[in-house]
Amino acid sequence: MSTGIVSYGAYVPPTRLSLASLAGRPPQEGGPEKAVAWFDEDAVTLGVAAAVECLRGFDRASVDGVVFASTTTPFREKQTAALLAKVLDLRRDVRTTDLGGSLRAGTRALETAADAVAAGSARRVLVVASDCRLAAPGSPLERGFGDGAAAFLVGGSDAIATFEGWHALADEIVDVWRGPRDRFVHGWEERFVVQESYVPRTVEAVRGLLERLGVAAGDLTRAALQGPDARSHGSVARSLGLAKEQLQDPLFGRLGNAGAAFAPLLLAAALDAARPGDRLLVASHGDGAEAFALAATEHVEKLEPRRGVAWHLARRRTVPSYDHYRKARGLEAGEWERGTDSGLSATIHFRERDEDLSLIGQRCRRCGSVQFPKQRVCETCFAKDDFEPARLSDRSGRVVTYTLDHFFPTPEPPTVVTITEIDGARVHLQLVNVRPEDVRTGMAVEPVFRRIHETGGRPNYYWKARPLPEDAQA
Amino acid sequence: MRDKVAIVGVGCCQFGENWDQSPSDMIVDATYEAYADAGIDDPQDRIDAVFTGSIYSNKGPHECSDALKLWKPVTMVSNYCATGTDAFRCAAMSIAAGVYETVLVVGYDKPKDRGVAGPSVVMNQVRDLPMTPAGWFALCAATYFEKYGAGREDLARIAVKNHHNGTLAPKSFLKREISVEDALGARMISWPFGLYDCAAQTDGAAAAILTRAENARSFRDDPVLVKAVTVFAGPNPQKDPGNDFLSWKPTAHAAKEAYRQAGIENPMEEIDVAQLHDCFTLTELLSYEDLGFCRKGAAREHVAAGTFELDGELPVNTDGGLKSFGHPTGATGVRMVYENVLQLQGRAGERQVADASLALSHNIGGHPTACGIVILGRA
Numbered sequence: 145m146s147t148g149i150v151s152y153g154a155y156v157p158p159t160r161l162s163l164a165s166l167a168g169r170p171p172q173e174g175g176p177e178k179a180v181a182w183f184d185e186d187a188v189t190l191g192v193a194a195a196v197e198c199l200r201g202f203d204r205a206s207v208d209g210v211v212f213a214s215t216t217t218p219f220r221e222k223q224t225a226a227l228l229a230k231v232l233d234l235r236r237d238v239r240t241t242d243l244g245g246s247l248r249a250g251t252r253a254l255e256t257a258a259d260a261v262a263a264g265s266a267r268r269v270l271v272v273a274s275d276c277r278l279a280a281p282g283s284p285l286e287r288g289f290g291d292g293a294a295a296f297l298v299g300g301s302d303a304i305a306t307f308e309g310w311h312a313l314a315d316e317i318v319d320v321w322r323g324p325r326d327r328f329v330h331g332w333e334e335r336f337v338v339q340e341s342y343v344p345r346t347v348e349a350v351r352g353l354l355e356r357l358g359v360a361a362g363d364l365t366r367a368a369l370q371g372p373d374a375r376s377h378g379s380v381a382r383s384l385g386l387a388k389e390q391l392q393d394p395l396f397g398r399l400g401n402a403g404a405a406f407a408p409l410l411l412a413a414a415l416d417a418a419r420p421g422d423r424l425l426v427a428s429h430g431d432g433a434e435a436f437a438l439a440a441t442e443h444v445e446k447l448e449p450r451r452g453v454a455w456h457l458a459r460r461r462t463v464p465s466y467d468h469y470r471k472a473r474g475l476e477a478g479e480w481e482r483g484t485d486s487g488l489s490a491t492i493h494f495r496e497r498d499e500d501l502s503l504i505g506q507r508c509r510r511c512g513s514v515q516f517p518k519q520r521v522c523e524t525c526f527a528k529d530d531f532e533p534a535r536l537s538d539r540s541g542r543v544v545t546y547t548l549d550h551f552f553p554t555p556e557p558p559t560v561v562t563i564t565e566i567d568g569a570r571v572h573l574q575l576v577n578v579r580p581e582d583v584r585t586g587m588a589v590e591p592v593f594r595r596i597h598e599t600g601g602r603p604n605y606y607w608k609a610r611p612l613p614e615d616a617q618a
Numbered sequence: 619m620r621d622k623v624a625i626v627g628v629g630c631c632q633f634g635e636n637w638d639q640s641p642s643d644m645i646v647d648a649t650y651e652a653y654a655d656a657g658i659d660d661p662q663d664r665i666d667a668v669f670t671g672s673i674y675s676n677k678g679p680h681e682c683s684d685a686l687k688l689w690k691p692v693t694m695v696s697n698y699c700a701t702g703t704d705a706f707r708c709a710a711m712s713i714a715a716g717v718y719e720t721v722l723v724v725g726y727d728k729p730k731d732r733g734v735a736g737p738s739v740v741m742n743q744v745r746d747l748p749m750t751p752a753g754w755f756a757l758c759a760a761t762y763f764e765k766y767g768a769g770r771e772d773l774a775r776i777a778v779k780n781h782h783n784g785t786l787a788p789k790s791f792l793k794r795e796i797s798v799e800d801a802l803g804a805r806m807i808s809w810p811f812g813l814y815d816c817a818a819q820t821d822g823a824a825a826a827i828l829t830r831a832e833n834a835r836s837f838r839d840d841p842v843l844v845k846a847v848t849v850f851a852g853p854n855p856q857k858d859p860g861n862d863f864l865s866w867k868p869t870a871h872a873a874k875e876a877y878r879q880a881g882i883e884n885p886m887e888e889i890d891v892a893q894l895h896d897c898f899t900l901t902e903l904l905s906y907e908d909l910g911f912c913r914k915g916a917a918r919e920h921v922a923a924g925t926f927e928l929d930g931e932l933p934v935n936t937d938g939g940l941k942s943f944g945h946p947t948g949a950t951g952v953r954m955v956y957e958n959v960l961q962l963q964g965r966a967g968e969r970q971v972a973d974a975s976l977a978l979s980h981n982i983g984g985h986p987t988a989c990g991i992v993i994l995g996r997a
Binding site for chain 2: 488489492493496499500513514515516517523524544545546547548549550551552558559561563568569570571572580585596597604605606
């Protein structure tokens, strides 16, 4: 039995900001761009999307632990991994951990999970790395940052790629940071960061790993190296003597530096193309650096095809202008309200968290009809208290009817509002990732987890729907 | 219920953006008009109880009794936009049951004190979103248009009619004719509703005085009798697994019961004038069908033929309706009773429907999850 990755998933927001827009020019189709989370997305929702993809076809009850890695969790005090476990409807006795603070959090999470599985304290651990970092508008860092998430199911059997070894080193340096009162990430002079931190530490970590494994750089099938930009990424590759075809495309100009999710996303992209026997290396950097290697197994070809990194990168919508982006990310005062400090009841949320977070309805044991939300008396046959839970979040549905609400406050009106039928239950859901003129009754859709509003001064999450991708339609 | 209860006085304040009036001011205006209409100059002696309704008030029943200094049994009713009709129903039942001799009904609301132009979006639950009333009521559009071929032009004609009728009602808020082109070109609120498809939210109060039918002529010679009154609840259309989004169930349920009470077999032929709940133009269109004025899917032909215009076969919303008379939530059902009483007594001026002897008012509330219907007739 060897520990490895059993399944994986990725999510890249379909909204792309052309780098030309950052310079005040019209968006350049086909030019460099970065993936940006939209107004109803954050590290949590991106992470959920990747995790749902990762768990597709796997028994959710088999997950013993969740490790969530991010530098942009929405709460300073309040765990995101526990929220994820609820959203994904995992077992109650799941062990949950948040890892943050460093851009190495994603790879740290993978080793933590691998250790737990190897030690026998968990059979399967879900690792979710997700980041939505903000740099100050107009700053050089802003150009480089992108948003995304990757998820991995780490287990001891049926791995598609097994872990071969790890090497890590810690380093204290003030290169890139975000203080307790900072909204934006700051960096010291770029040349200092690259010359004294990123390049030497990454090279040191990779060399250390190769020595430990007794492997030459030339033996690697693919190396997924995190980096702040294309030039310094190239410096590391050259120092290590890696050939161009060995390098996993770092996606600069397409994805952007996705923070703690960057190396995990590159690993997911490498797994998309991996074949049995391939040897993969992943390196990440932040307050030190680390590297690990994996060997792809015969299971890699048996894994059900999934929405990988390339799949997500192919589905894109260009943000019309930098102003649109600023409004959506709350970087300027917009007309739409993000919600006030009063109103939202934590006790109502507590009672309704099965519905709000897990999108769980109920099936009447007497008449079989499925309803949402849960209620005491059957909507159809009036039976009392005779229901079993029905999870709707992983099912597809169809639009029964809709309207385009121009009145509802949002940075990008109109809001598409639907009544969607999922397994016979009618659910009132907003529809996203669709052009209003393309909405039709009968349209096939799937639930997606999003920030619904900020009433109460904190993010509130619920589900929306998006058109079912053509390749997922039966 | 039929013919047991009479209306002997009605009153209505000027509807509109009544910036300089408090709820009490409007309650007093409407009620004292109703007192005068009933020939009551000693309300302390003549009014036995008060039934009141408001959505936006947070002062409870005392707001009405304090305004009028009526220290009597006061009941406050709440049923969304059907509140006014529900207060009327409770008042009528109290008379029919023989509990009181004469009672006052007052519906009122003051939405223009809230600082927002549209309806409030109150959120205290995570799922409390995700839309506005225009969005709730627009949910029948995609399905209905698809099935019956109707479109925004049909809705626009209803807006044009109600704007026209509003110009003829002295106490209406909007007194402005519009064209079909105006309606189609207005800014979008929630597809397919443009600005003119939406009712005007206003301040206002309306009142009625009810007494036992046998005593009615001691107040006035031309009392109006309650032929039917009912308020039905229906499933939330948004989660009802059996909803086809072609009609609103509460209306169909309430209509059946109201027609049974009143002994009406053919509403189109028997009813002379009707006030329907036109919170949005499509709501009025669907109600023609849900009330049995015409078969499902046929409303469009009747709109084109002018059936429901002032000089048509069954004039609807003779005072401009919620659309242009205004929609102070709790007042609306009582305002409809006010208009129907004027019509039945031949006091509706330029908008008078000739020889009206049976009048219906239809008032829905919630998503909609409630419908109230009152049928009145000449004594």
